[in-house]
Amino acid sequence: MSGTEFNFVPDAKWQQMELLKKINKTNSNLSKSLFTVFYRNYLVWLKYYKPGIIGDILEPLLYLAALGFGIGKFIHNINGISYIKYIVPGIIASSSMYAAAFESTFGAYTRMVTNGIYQAILLTPIGIEDIVSGEILWGTAKAFMSGTAVLIIGTVFGWIISPAAIIIPVVIVLNGILFSSLSLLITSFSPSYDFFSYYFTIAISTMFLFSGVFYPVSSLPYAIRYFVYIMPLYYTVSIMRMLDEGKINPVLLFSYLSVIILFALIFFYASVYFIKKRVIK
Amino acid sequence: MKKYILEINGLIKNFNRLRVLNDVHFKIKHGDFFGLIGPNGAGKSTLLKILYGIVIPDSGNISINGLDLLSNYKKIKYSLGIVPQEDNLDEDLSVNDNLIVYSKYFGITGGESRRRASELLNFFDMGEKKYSKVSELSGGLKRRLMIARALINNPSLIILDEPTSGLDPEYRQNIWEKLKALNRNGVTILMSTHYMEEAERLFKNIIILNHGNIVFNGAISEITLNKKSLEEIFLDIAKH
Ligand SMILES: Nc1ncnc2c1ncn2[C@@H]1O[C@H](COP(=O)(O)OP(=O)(O)OP(=O)(O)O)[C@@H](O)[C@H]1O
Numbered sequence: 336m337s338g339t340e341f342n343f344v345p346d347a348k349w350q351q352m353e354l355l356k357k358i359n360k361t362n363s364n365l366s367k368s369l370f371t372v373f374y375r376n377y378l379v380w381l382k383y384y385k386p387g388i389i390g391d392i393l394e395p396l397l398y399l400a401a402l403g404f405g406i407g408k409f410i411h412n413i414n415g416i417s418y419i420k421y422i423v424p425g426i427i428a429s430s431s432m433y434a435a436a437f438e439s440t441f442g443a444y445t446r447m448v449t450n451g452i453y454q455a456i457l458l459t460p461i462g463i464e465d466i467v468s469g470e471i472l473w474g475t476a477k478a479f480m481s482g483t484a485v486l487i488i489g490t491v492f493g494w495i496i497s498p499a500a501i502i503i504p505v506v507i508v509l510n511g512i513l514f515s516s517l518s519l520l521i522t523s524f525s526p527s528y529d530f531f532s533y534y535f536t537i538a539i540s541t542m543f544l545f546s547g548v549f550y551p552v553s554s555l556p557y558a559i560r561y562f563v564y565i566m567p568l569y570y571t572v573s574i575m576r577m578l579d580e581g582k583i584n585p586v587l588l589f590s591y592l593s594v595i596i597l598f599a600l601i602f603f604y605a606s607v608y609f610i611k612k613r614v615i616k
Numbered sequence: 617m618k619k620y621i622l623e624i625n626g627l628i629k630n631f632n633r634l635r636v637l638n639d640v641h642f643k644i645k646h647g648d649f650f651g652l653i654g655p656n657g658a659g660k661s662t663l664l665k666i667l668y669g670i671v672i673p674d675s676g677n678i679s680i681n682g683l684d685l686l687s688n689y690k691k692i693k694y695s696l697g698i699v700p701q702e703d704n705l706d707e708d709l710s711v712n713d714n715l716i717v718y719s720k721y722f723g724i725t726g727g728e729s730r731r732r733a734s735e736l737l738n739f740f741d742m743g744e745k746k747y748s749k750v751s752e753l754s755g756g757l758k759r760r761l762m763i764a765r766a767l768i769n770n771p772s773l774i775i776l777d778e779p780t781s782g783l784d785p786e787y788r789q790n791i792w793e794k795l796k797a798l799n800r801n802g803v804t805i806l807m808s809t810h811y812m813e814e815a816e817r818l819f820k821n822i823i824i825l826n827h828g829n830i831v832f833n834g835a836i837s838e839i840t841l842n843k844k845s846l847e848e849i850f851l852d853i854a855k856h
């Protein structure tokens with residue numbers, strides 16, 4: 336068929352009505368836009384999810400099994416809790432951190448720099464804030480999958496101690512928001528993929544090893560402990576452990592939550608600022 | 617409805633002390649097929665990028681349909697269709713999903729979105745490519761998909777930055793036909809090029825840009841009525 340018969344009529348009245356409607360609805364559109372950015376990533380994920388699942392779900396389970404059974408043979412308990420039970424909340428926190436961090440560095444960099452997805456989206460009514468929020472939501476979804484997988488396995492094998500652990504998914508979400516926004520901030524000024532090795536070595540691995548995932552932070556020398564207190568992961572591990580063990584200290588819980596939310600807000604606004612600076616000249 | 621769909625006044629843009637746009641001003645009427653002509657580095661893309669919000673000007677006023685652009689980018693985007701100089705299709709999605717996902721960015725969903733996507737693919741003779749991967753498309757088809765994507769929201773103004781550069785004559789002609797058809801249907805078009813043949817065939821009114829200055833602003837007939845061809849004028853300008 337000859338394409339030129341296409342009945343394309345930009346009805347001026349219709350256009351203006353639409354425009355007016357949109358103007359009055361800008362706020363509700365913001366939340367919708369965020370989900371469209373999320374949806375695009377989800378659609379692509381559906382095509383390639385199998386290899387991704389290995390990293391996000393299988394890897395933390397390997398850690399749990401190897402360390403829980405292997406080292407657990409020598410460490411009979413920490414504060415009266417068997418070693419494998421002790422590390423479950425830490426692995427939930429660290430696996431969700433890793434999932435968010437991978438997605439919001441390598442994944443986001445590919446979308447922003449390699450494939451020009453942000454540039455294409457910016458030709459539409461979607462703004463940088465929507466893109467950043469959608470990306471963080473997506474990184475959080477990956478974190479949620481990874482963290483809850485460990486939580487479910489832990490529950491099935493009887494490694495979860497208190498029913499209060501049912502609230503842990505909420506903390507996984509917070510952890511996902513926290514590390515997606517931090518990682519996106521890193522991505523916003525990353526000149527290449529190689530740059531992420533610094534981030535993963537200096538920040539992510541250090542947090543994984545020192546934030547109380549595998550042992551109580553109180554066993555570290557004082558000098559090192561002060562560094563731990565600036566690590567965001569320390570706060571999410573601590574909250575998850577409180578919930579898992581059912582030993583909830585409301586004052587600590589509240590202050591740790593405030594720290595997490597404060598970190599997340601700073602990282603979010605900083606990444607909006609720097610991504611804007613990077614893509615808009 | 618305002619007489620002019622686009623009005624630009626006193627537009628200035630510097631990139632680290634280099635003045636890329638110098639007091640650019642012009643108006644485009646509804647229904648025009650408006651050309652932006654100039655040699656490499658003249659500032660064409662910079663001007664168009666300002667219109668779609670990727671570059672922020674140092675000063676100047678721009679209004680679209682009477683609405684100030686710089687403070688209303690998001691709202692105005694609903695009635696713009698944009699084809700940038702570089703293709704940025706979503707290589708991870710199929711041809712059809714590129715359109716479907718893009719329509720969601722404009723709040724178009726469900727059956728409406730699917731209907732528009734297939735209409736546009738038919739219009740661009742790409743019906744059979746619906747489920748192909750973008751990475752399997754030729755350069756010419758990618759460019760057509762870029763234009764199709766820009767039309768997903770039924771824009772009243774489309775902005776195209778050298779949409780035919782690097783294409784075979786056959787593909788170029790095909791795109792010309794489609795653009796003319798759109799223009800006949802009332803879509804206002806603003807398009808840049810440095811092919812003079814293309815300019816003569818398509819444009820009604822033009823500006824010629826050189827080193828960020830407008831050196832001609834008027835109907836293309838004013839130029840082509842003269843003995844000199846557009847080609848010669850262009851070469852003259854490019855020398856300076
Ligand atoms: N982001 C930028 N930073 C610094 N200089 C820039 C930037 N973008 C463009 N320029 C400079 O601005 C000038 C105009 O560039 P522009 O891309 O607008 O030209 P053009 O007319 O589109 O050229 P072409 O026909 O090659 O596409 C050039 O000198 C270019 O080097």
Ligand SMILES: [Mg+2]
Nearest residue numbers: 660661662701
């Ligand atoms: Mg250009």
